[in-house]
Amino acid sequence: MEIVVNVEKLDKNFKGVKAVDGLDFTVNRGEIFGLIGPDGGGKTTTLRMLSGIMKPTGGAATVLGRKLPDEAEGVKEHIGYMCQKFSLYTDLTVEENIRFFADIYLIEKKELDERLGPLLQMTRLAPFKDRLAGDLSGGMKQKLALICTLIHRPEILFLDEPTTGVDPVSRREFWEILQQIHTDGVTIVVTTPYMDEAEQCSRIGLMFGGRIIAMDTPRDMKRSFKGVVLESHPADIKSFREIIASSGHILDQQQLGSRFHLVVEDMAAADDFIKKAGKDSMTHVIAASVEDVFIERIKE
């Protein structure tokens, strides 16, 4: 497998605050690599450094074999970067926005005309190509921004929280488009605060406090979960809460409406709790999610 992004001991300090702290990871060609974690975890800073916008304070990063930040200029034409707040030119139409970015990437008009159709079709923006970008919905804006970063056919796409603030339907559609781009052979590095989006990635890194606290494929990541996750649908929530409080094994608990999401240390503890909770609570073991892993790791 060809490594297209290689990050070693990458540091970024802002006035003494470590935004990125000794980061190590690699991205292979053709992967969707997800940097997942809460706000302030250093995801955006990492992406900005990899796109050559920001200089690291320490460590080394290479993108497509070129050392950053010294060789950033040579990398630019091979990467696409979509920043978090990218909202395009609201007074320009969809097509004018795309043409503007194609122009500054110095793409020939003939070539652009060939690329424009398929991109508009893939994103289903073709009917809106004459609409002002300012009049688009949030999801459509993100798709337009994506086209603008794809127009020069980059080998790697860096996407900074592209689905934040986008409605669930558009979010799903956006990921479908990303999967298609991925199928076409483009390597994607994407950040997101949504743990459920981890499933869409080939590999994920959980980012917290400027570090990657876990890195694996989503499947192996979930397998690495040390505890056991239980779910209950108790009829009597109040007395169930008392059972939880009296049981010493519960490591983490979360009430989701009338449903309870619980974490215990091992299978023995799980069996013990299921007995205690009784059949009526419908307590059963479920598979751990990436979120469970994340919570477990930051507690460590």
Next chain:
Amino acid sequence: MGTLKEFLVPVGHMMKKEFIEMRRSKLVIMLIIAPIIQAIVFGYVATTDITHVPTMICDEDSSSQSRALSDKFLNSEYFDIVDLTRNPQTIQGELGSNRAKVCIRIPNDFEKRIKRGETAVVQIIGDGTDSNSATQTMSRAQLIIMAFSNNIFADKITSMRSVVGTLPSVSMEERVWYNPELASANVMVPGVIGLILTIVTLVIMSLSIVREKESGNIEQMVVTPITPLQIIAGKVIPYIAIGLADIVLVVVVCGLIFKTPFVGSFLLLMVLSFLMIMVNLGMGILISTVSATQQQAMFSSIFIMMPNILLSGFMFPIKNMPVVLQWLTYLIPMRYYMVIIRGIFLKGLGFMELLPQSAALFVYGVIVFTAAIRAFRKTAG
């Protein structure tokens, strides 16, 4: 030449985009219409000439002499007689309520004293709450009374000519150069042009860049092959064009409305205005690099504009300022532009006479623009 073309092509794309945005956002209307309206409004407002002062005459004498004096005021365009009374008790009320700004009070022994050959006294009561116009009004009134007095004196002399012969006298012949009518509009209107130029270029430039920063477009462009210098060039050139177009517009409009004379070279005005535009655009870029939001940029622009208005000699003569502030005015680019624009408008000065100011603006422009490009490069990564 290939490299120059390589540099210019993205600049052209940038400009094209900028013009489309200007057209769509109706900004272009603001950039063309607003300066004209401002020029007209400021041109009228900024006149310090005082005419048609509401005046009351309190004629306690009601004699032929007192009426003759009253007529002099009635016939003057500087005074509008709003009240003619015999009762001095009403003066307080009229001045206090602002119905009249000045009162000419002629005492009841006016004619008697003149006939006796004594000095008759006329009282002029001004409203000191507006000290500037009170001073001007009082001296106008004084001129009328002096002329009246001289007439009486001359009549007397004429009647005595057989005895004393002719008397020597000195009279003054006034000549005011460059602005013969001493019309303040002629001085203010060119100043207003400088002011509008600053507002348009400084504010619009800073807002335009900050808007792109806010929307993330600058960050997005940094990852494209376009360089910060090309981004700046693409943004600056359209605004230079707008600034110069505004000058043409405002000069024409003011010439038509205020009949402001324009005796100098228009080409020279454009060339030197270009220097001023560059200074302003540079300032605008500097503001944009330190401002995160459009509101911040707006505030900073106003902060820069205030001294440009107050310390440039636009409203208050620099020579009347405290010495320390006079030194400070050398840091105000508008100071130089005021000399340039008034010099070209009213005196028809050429490039050689305006060389010190032009050089100052040029140096200023180079420094500000270099700093601006550096700062922009830094913020744009």
